[in-house]
Amino acid sequence: DALFEHVRQLADNVGSTDEHRAINYLSVRYSQIYNRTQLMQDRNFLLDGVEVRLSRLSGTRKIVDVIFTYEERSSAATEKWFTRVDVTEEFPFLVSPLQQFFER
Numbered sequence: 067d068a069l070f071e072h073v074r075q076l077a078d079n080v081g082s083t084d085e086h087r088a089i090n091y092l093s094v095r096y097s098q099i100y101n102r103t104q105l106m107q108d109r110n111f112l113l114d115g116v117e118v119r120l121s122r123l124s125g126t127r128k129i130v131d132v133i134f135t136y137e138e139r140s141s142a143a144t145e146k147w148f149t150r151v152d153v154t155e156e157f158p159f160l161v162s163p164l165q166q167f168f169e170r
Contacts, residue, residue, distance in 0.1 A: 085118035
């Protein structure tokens with residue numbers, strides 16, 4: 067519920083931008099984001115944010131990284147997980163499964 071509520075509250079998300087299309091696609095088609103959020107809550111982490119960036123893999127196709135940030139309640143330590151979505155055409159699709167994200 068927390069993840070869906072966070073996505074629902076994004077300002078002006080009518081699916082008109084690539085970022086919103088990627089988030090909307092994941093929220094209705096990719097259950098792993100909900101599974102991960104539950105696992106993180108079981109470890110005392112809360113969803114802190116969702117960020118969308120142009121992927122380094124983008125070339126002839128427009129691929130974005132959707133990054134979910136979780137914060138540990140007592141220590142404020144963060145953990146990030148991400149997946150890649152191709153938003154080149156009208157209908158987005160998953161490029162890579164959900165995996166842990168490390169800043170470069």
